[in-house]
Amino acid sequence: MGKKARIRRYPQKYGRKHASHPYAKAATKLREVIEEAEADGVITEEEAVQIKQAKETVVEAVVEAAVEEVVEVIEKIEEIIKPVVKKATKKKAIFKPRTTKRKKKTTKKGT
Numbered sequence: 001m002g003k004k005a006r007i008r009r010y011p012q013k014y015g016r017k018h019a020s021h022p023y024a025k026a027a028t029k030l031r032e033v034i035e036e037a038e039a040d041g042v043i044t045e046e047e048a049v050q051i052k053q054a055k056e057t058v059v060e061a062v063v064e065a066a067v068e069e070v071v072e073v074i075e076k077i078e079e080i081i082k083p084v085v086k087k088a089t090k091k092k093a094i095f096k097p098r099t100t101k102r103k104k105k106t107t108k109k110g111t
Contacts, residue, residue: 022061030054 019025033054037047 026061
């Protein structure tokens with residue numbers, strides 16, 4: 001099997017780099033809880049409660065990750081906007097008329 005075929009068949013969802021992400025941890029725990037519950041073939045009330053709690057932690061992790069991303073984007077936008085706002089609020093030079101008189105140019109009339 002070639003490298004591209006292997007990549008297509010087994011996509012890397014969360015590599016080592018992202019394994020410590022809160023969502024990856026919560027999703028892994030959810031999978032483990034579901035596998036343990038289904039191992040018997042019967043899901044008891046206690047296991048159902050554990051699955052429900054694991055799902056809630058996954059939802060919380062997703063919300064936290066989304067909030068963090070939004071905050072990062074807002075901070076980047078603020079960094080970009082600050083110099084633009086400073087440039088826009090600078091005082092423009094006031095037009096001052098010249099105090100010296102200019103000489104008038106004369107043109108030769110008719111040749």
